[in-house]
Amino acid sequence: MNAYGGDKKNSNSRRTWDTAVYEQKAREREQQIKDEEEDEERRRKGLKPRARPGTTASAKTKGLLQARKQTVNLEGMVGKVQVVQASSAASGQPGFYCSVCDVTVKDSLTYLDHINGKNHQRMLNRGMKVASETVDDVLAKLESLREARRRRDEQKNAIYDFDEQVRRQEMLQAERRRRRKEAKKRQKSSKADTDGNYAKDGDGDGDNDNDDDDDGMIAMMGFGNFGSTKNA
């Protein structure tokens, strides 16, 4: 035994590598590059890529390309500092950070290119093919678009009923008040459990008793609240 707990004869303390595994990996990578080159060659000649037993299985598990539901928020982080848990290469520079691929790109256009790119989609396990659609899909979509437009027009053309609006606002406020009271009660009771100063509140209902005045004032002024997010 030597100082590192190894064999005395074989006395180097270097890390050892599982050469077989890495050799296998290298061979696979080489094969993949070769296959891709061949496919490219065939494509240039107008032929289909050669069918390979291994690759078709992986292609099947790959999903279809999906359009984004929301627009990309490019300006959302302006003026903010975000600490990212990234590899050293990605965290060293400012820019748009992609948490999926752990890369940082310099500007918005490059970022869009990145999230539209093959590598990013591969990380999301998607291929670059979109779903194929039939005429039925198109007709159904037309119908749903018509429906959406009809609903929007209805809303736009709805006659403004003042009393109805007032009633709705009152209901909303009552609901809000009730929820706030409940929350306060819960907070107070949990506090009482911990340090036992529940009896300090005069009437024991666990609030400050000026909610109603506040709400009355709010209703009179014609806005929802004073902009505080505390009790929302």
Next chain:
Amino acid sequence: MANRTVSTATAIHGTNPQFLIDKLYRQRIYDSLYWKEHCFGLTVTGVMEKAVDLNSIGGCYGATNRPSEFICLLLKLLQLQPDRQMLDALVDQEDFKYLRALALLYFRLTEKPAEIYSKLEPLYRDYRKLRQRQMSGKYKLICVDELVDELLRNSSICSVALPQMTSRRKLEDRGDLAPRLSPLDDDSDSD
């Protein structure tokens, strides 16, 4: 690639359908923000959704020759190559005029002359107004029937070169097309 034509597409006028928009123009569309942000991964129904929200037709505009949303969606359609039935559904629907305008231009670009005459001529009766964005960036009013007329007669629209049309008379002589019945004739008969 996000800019590649679908693998099931067939050649139109002997080339990749996307090549119907010339290269510089196409490249400008690929580079535009609208293309990258909103047109990525769209299917035909996705294009429909966007086309319904359009508020003008047109090609490139402004000092920087910015491609309009209309032309971006046209390129997307060329990329996706909707089949004839889908296209008919888009042209025949009456509720969304900009969607119809888009489908009309696509139809004119990709179909055969006889088909184009028989499909587009009935739409001379569509008098709805469209806004057309000119190259200066200003808007101009145009009606759907004017658009149809331009599609049938002009050699380019929205800075897109339109494929050559065989003249109507030749098609009639060849027997591919019946003589045109003007809707005005019906009106005069009924008077």
